[in-house]
Amino acid sequence: MNFQLSPSDLLAPSKAVRSDVLLVLLRDGYEVLPERMAGLPGTIARAMQCGHWSPAAGKRLSLYLPDDAFASRVILLGIGQGKQQDIREALSKAVKELVSEDVRLAVYFAQDATIDQVRTAMLAVGGAGYVYSNTKPSAKGGLKKVVIGAPNANDCRTGFEEGRALLAGMGLAREWANRPANHATPTLLGKVAEEIARSGNEGHGDARFKCELLDEAKVRKLGMGAFLAVAKGSSEPLRFIVLQYHGADRKQAPLAFVGKGITFDSGGISIKPGAGMDEMKFDMSGAASVLGLFEALRHLRPAINVVGLIPACENMPSGEATKPGDVITSMSGQTIEVLNTDAEGRLILCDALTYAERFKPLAVVDIATLTGNCVMALGNLRSGLFSQHDELARAIEQAADESADLCWRMPMDDAYGKGLKSNFADMANIAGRTAGAISAAKFLERYTSAYPWAHLDIAGTAWDEGAAKGATGRPVPLLVRLVLNLAKTPVQFALPAPEGGKATARDTGKTGKPAARKPAAAKGKGAAAGKRG
Incomplete structure (x- = not known):
């Protein structure tokens, strides 16, 4: 257009x-x-x-x-x-x-x-x-x-140029989320990412964009056991997509985004009901939003560094698929008892969140169609925002309000994570039926002690149902506005305090070693998860 x-x-x-x-x-x-x-x-x-x-x-x-x-x-x-x-x-x-x-x-x-x-x-x-x-x-x-x-x-003119960039980013996100799973495989998503990086560098003297695709062998070498456990049920090869945009001094800490890339979610062995399962092609909408963000960055080229991480695979039932009760080891070394294979999104995200540490990021935001529970809470008007970091949460809320791509901050009390206890692993992948969106966020939080982190649950906002069925392109406007705001006015985000130490700060011009991860305690049994995982 x-x-x-x-x-x-x-x-x-x-x-x-x-x-x-x-x-x-x-x-x-x-x-x-x-x-x-x-x-x-x-x-x-x-x-x-x-x-x-x-x-x-x-x-x-x-x-x-x-x-x-x-x-x-x-x-x-x-x-x-x-x-x-x-x-x-x-x-x-x-x-x-x-x-x-x-x-x-x-x-x-x-x-x-x-x-x-x-x-x-x-x-x-x-x-x-x-x-x-x-x-x-x-x-x-x-x-x-x-x-x-x-x-x-x-x-x-400024609003017009930003509008064109947003339309390009949202259009790309909508297009790939709308495509059937056989036309939007992890391999094809990797090719899209490569094309964005190539186009972003074309005609420019400096190569600001970089794309790296990790296959199963490289993912296995990294120890991403949780990601591998989800992907192994499908014959489609996985891809771990790493996109980088350098708009500022390369020494400056980047803002990182992690997008859930389940290109089709059958639920695995814990298979979903047949009705509406076709909509699980939209389960890679978090990944699509990260690709859309980078497409917009290709046009806007703001003075900030940005990293995009996309673990992409299918979640399918087969003789090789992970079974309920299996215990897997994540890249962080923490073990997970898989009580429900339909809670797979958090499994691929947790390894991506651990991988993000190597960039010593300013902050990390993950975007995922994670839980049906969030849809019940907020409908399709607002995405769910989960974070223990007030400064980062406020920056995201400001970006949401300014872009009219709304979100709502949800509670993150530690008590919500108690249901993740397991007798056989460091944690289970699901908790009880109530507050499932929050317990899912508490699961992810266990992999983010090294940096300020926020989670956006877009299960209700990523696509419309019924006669208007189709992807919305959200939350690309929110993500773009957050990047532009931080490029214009760098801010400090408080790092989690190491045990017995003082909190430090990280801004767009500072780097440092990630804070040490606090080991998880041993846990007990969970219950059913929301339908979107």
Whole structure:
């Protein structure tokens, strides 16, 4: 989808880009001077004077203009005070009715717009105008070209460029999450990562992007027993994807993101019910969001270092698959009793979190469609945020609010992890049925003592169900905003205090040895896990 930014003036249609459909966004307070009652402004004014339409949020009115006008069809969209939610809802609804038509679309703000409003309008149009066609040749529609206009367009260039980068990142994430598992294998995800790195370096004098793919032999050599235990039930080879972006001095600590890459989750031996199992192709949405983040970085190139880690494999039942009751050894040396093979996401993530230590990161954020329990708690509006590090949590919450890619911080009391006790290993991979999203986060926390860490459970936000089934591209906007914020204003995140020692700090300009991991105590029995693992 090609976007163009244009200075627009509805009072001077000769300067407007001609389109088939023009969507006009008007906020409260829109006025037309008596001497300018001709053309479109006059039509809008008369509609308001007659009480047929107002700029209140959600108000809509279709107009038809003469053939010599700069648009053959005009739709007025009220956006109230111009809040992101009002812009998004107004445009999404209108564009969804147009995507089946081969139209040239223009979206004009009648009044001066802000950077956030321009970016929001682009994301709304891009999201509503997306049509999946990779494995569906019969698919029709999809917008090819969109003009975004505002009287002060030149002042909104930053928001426009960020919008284009976000659309590229979200588009890539949606595309690969939507693809069936046989068209989005771990091998294919590795090739996508290599292409992002290659394209990011192409045409630039310095090689800021780097991609490394680790196969089973290398993963085995690293001792990633938990990752291997999940992957061995499938004939599809695993991949451990390591992406790096160097936008700052290479001595500066990077911000690391770990994405769950289960390209299909059958549940393994603890197999899932058949109904809805097709949606488990979306279980690599965390991985897709990390790939989407790096695609956006390829366009934005901020002054910060970023690492992306993606453990990618399938979770399948077979004669070689891990069985309930098996005890495996993670890369950290901690042993895990696998009570439910459908709680596999945390098993591949824990080895990736241990691997992240070698980068001496500023902080680590993992992203995963981890638990159905989180869907029950938060629905599809907000992702679940879990962290013991207040500074990092606040930075993520700020990024979520600014990007309108919302999250909600959940409790992390130590008591929630007591259910992970096992009589036969350092821990079990599941706890009780209640608070399953929190106990899953407490499991992951045992592998993160070396750095500030946060976990995003996106099981409810990564895709839509029902008639609108498909990936959403979330939380790419949140991740991109977090990176941009930390690139602009470096902050310190407190490291966990070693036993008997004092807490230290790590910021974007400091490095140091990871804090020593605290060994886990011996544990007791768990119960059933949420459906997404």
